[in-house]
Amino acid sequence: MRTTVGIIGAGPAGLLLARLLHNAGIDSVVLESRDRAYVERRQRAGILEQGTVDVLREAGAGERMDHEGLRHDGIELRFARRRHRVDFPALTGGRSVMVYAQTEVCKDLIALQLKEGGPLLFETEALAVEDADTERPRVRFRREGVEDVLECDYVVGCDGYWGVARSAVPDGRTFERTYPFGWLGILADVAPSHDELVYARHDRGFALLSMRSPSVSRLYLQVPADTDAGSWSDERIWDELERRFETDDDWSLRRGPITQKSVTPMRSYVHEPMRHGRLFLAGDAAHIVPPTGAKGLNLAVGDVVTLARALTHRTATGSDDLLDAYSATCLRRVWQAERFSYDMTTLLHTAPGATPFEDRLQLARLDRITSSRAAETDLAEAYTGFPIG
Numbered sequence: 328m329r330t331t332v333g334i335i336g337a338g339p340a341g342l343l344l345a346r347l348l349h350n351a352g353i354d355s356v357v358l359e360s361r362d363r364a365y366v367e368r369r370q371r372a373g374i375l376e377q378g379t380v381d382v383l384r385e386a387g388a389g390e391r392m393d394h395e396g397l398r399h400d401g402i403e404l405r406f407a408r409r410r411h412r413v414d415f416p417a418l419t420g421g422r423s424v425m426v427y428a429q430t431e432v433c434k435d436l437i438a439l440q441l442k443e444g445g446p447l448l449f450e451t452e453a454l455a456v457e458d459a460d461t462e463r464p465r466v467r468f469r470r471e472g473v474e475d476v477l478e479c480d481y482v483v484g485c486d487g488y489w490g491v492a493r494s495a496v497p498d499g500r501t502f503e504r505t506y507p508f509g510w511l512g513i514l515a516d517v518a519p520s521h522d523e524l525v526y527a528r529h530d531r532g533f534a535l536l537s538m539r540s541p542s543v544s545r546l547y548l549q550v551p552a553d554t555d556a557g558s559w560s561d562e563r564i565w566d567e568l569e570r571r572f573e574t575d576d577d578w579s580l581r582r583g584p585i586t587q588k589s590v591t592p593m594r595s596y597v598h599e600p601m602r603h604g605r606l607f608l609a610g611d612a613a614h615i616v617p618p619t620g621a622k623g624l625n626l627a628v629g630d631v632v633t634l635a636r637a638l639t640h641r642t643a644t645g646s647d648d649l650l651d652a653y654s655a656t657c658l659r660r661v662w663q664a665e666r667f668s669y670d671m672t673t674l675l676h677t678a679p680g681a682t683p684f685e686d687r688l689q690l691a692r693l694d695r696i697t698s699s700r701a702a703e704t705d706l707a708e709a710y711t712g713f714p715i716g
Contacts, residue, residue, distance in 0.1 A: 330356040330445065332638065333466045333479035335453045335492050337366055339429055340610035340627035341485035342436035342447075346386050347635035349444040353642060356445055356477055358468055360452045360486075363437065370514070370587070371429040373539060374524075374621035376712030377422040379628045388435045396427035397538070402710065404693060405527040408575045411697040412523070418700070418707035426524075428539050429624055456482050456495035460604035480605065483634065485627070487611040488596070496603040506593035506617060506672065507679050508532070510547040511556055513564060517583025519544045520572075526619075527571050528675045528689060533619075534571035536580075544583070547591075549676050556588040564588075593617040593672065595665055600654040607634055607653060614661045619675065620668035621710070629715045630657050660713050667709040 332348055334341045337359035348355045359366060375383070375396070383389045400423045404411045415423050440447045451470040458464050459482060466477040484492020493499075518541060525536035532549035539545050548567055550559075565582045572580055596615040601608045610627030633656050637649035649656075674692055678685065696702045 328356065328475060329478045330354050331480045332356075333464075333477045333482045334358070334485060335456075335466060335483070335490060336485035336487065336610075336612075337361075337433075337437070337447060337449070338485060338487070338610065338627070339432050339436065339624055340631050341483070342433060342440060343382070343386065343388075343628060344483060344485065344609065344631035344635060345440055345444055345447070346388060346436055347631065348638065349440075350386060351635065351639040351642070353638060354445050357440065357447045358451045358453050358466065358477065359447070359449050361449065363449050366449070367434050367437065368430060370589075372618070372621065372624035373426055373428045373537060373545060374625075375425040375427055375432075376621075376625040376710075377424065378712045378715050379625050380425045382628055382632055382715070383432070383435075388432075388439055391431070391435055392425065392427045395431070395540075396425045397541070399424050399426055399523050401523050403521065403523055403525045404697060405525055405572065405574065406529070406693045407690060408573055410574055410576070410578075413696075413703055413707055413710075415707050415711050418704045419711050422707075422711040424621075424711055426538060432624075453486060453491050455491055456484070456606055459495055459606035462605070464605045481638065482606045483631075484606065484608045484612045485610050485631075488615060490612055492606065492608055493598060493612045495606055496598070496600070496608065499603075500599050501596065502599070503594065503596040504669075505552075506595075506676075507552055508549050508676060509552045509554060509593055510535075510591040510618065511550045511554060511559060511564070512545065512547045512587075512589050512591055513585050514539065514587040515544045515546065515583045515585045516542065517544050517581050518542055520579070520581045525572065526671075526675055528677075528693060529571040529573075530677065530686070531567070531571055533676045534568055536568075536572065544581070550590065551679075552592060554590050556590045559588065561585045591618060593619075595669060597658070597661060597665060599658060601630070601657055602654045609634060613657070614665070616664055616668040617672045618668075619671040620664065622664040622668050625712060626661060626664050629660050629713075632715050633657055660715070663709070663713050
């Protein structure tokens with residue numbers, strides 16, 4: 328089998344890249360180890376930056392998002408029983424975010440790829456990337472028990488931290504930080520208790536109120552990193568959420584049936600460079616951020632938009648200039664997102680063993696954001712998205 332661009336992984340990064348290449352007249356093949364049902368139901372990110380929304384629309388994948396997604400013009404910061412709304416459009420010249428789950432983005436892109444694009448092969452395990460430093464890289468894969476080879480001009484690894492693409496980049500340098508806490512996340516069949524996301528800093532730990540739809544709530548609690556989600560009863564979860572969201576007004580938390588529980592680890596990770604020869608890394612294969620800043624999916628979109636532009640430029644002009652600049656271009660955005668995600672995480676979470684001095688610093692930082700338009704603008708600009716490319 329032969330193609331111009333071999334894409335490993337049918338998450339949002341791989342699927343969007345295939346769509347952008349199709350629209351540019353560049354053929355590709357997508358290899359995905361899981362089946363279609365798994366890809367379309369795995370719960371991940373739910374906040375799309377303004378730039379991601381614009382890209383999906385331009386790619387022809389925005390119709391259902393615009394119909395079913397929830398535009399949000401701000402977030403609420405909650406601390407010391409106080410509430411403060413950050414108004415995104417007023418601070419950023421009109422930018423906003425969209426609540427639209429990664430599962431739905433994948434469904435939309437899969438449907439388009441199967442209808443209009445090149446081969447999308449589910450239940451196809453990539454085994455190795457070979458000859459990445461030559462003009463004819465290859466992906467060795469297994470499908471239906473039979474090994475085969477996909478010959479390419481370029482290979483793009485969108486297969487995550489544990490995928491084969493990252494391990495095929497020799498002599499890379501990694502930067503990482505593991506946090507001593509995680510998020511206990513739930514899905515609940517109950518209307519959200521607020522019409523925008525609420526980020527709560529509390530002495531007992533961080534909490535986040537989010538949503539998946541007008542009738543489904545997504546909520547998170549900071550817990551120790553080794554927490555077993557099953558050890559928390561539904562009543563205990565709701566009681567703890569009520570404590571951490573408490574305010575001095577009459578706001579109340581709606582409770583409902585919990586349909587899913589899981590614990591998300593918190594870590595920061597960057598792999599440099601994001602390229603080796605004709606192998607390019609994108610998304611979680613190259614970088615991971617703690618979910619506090621809502622940056623993971625959006626960073627992946629920035630990667631593949633940058634790469635699609637470079638490949639289109641190469642096809643049109645024969646120049647490798649943009650391909651050669653791919654890693655450096657992406658990493659500028661990546662490190663800004665890492666910085667913002669780290670800032671949000673350390674601003675809102677209670678670190679084990681934190682001293683009263685450190686607690687006071689957190690409150691001082693929150694007071695600064697909520698009393699200074701400049702500080703608030705910096706948060707709003709970062710949250711709604713750094714420029715792509």
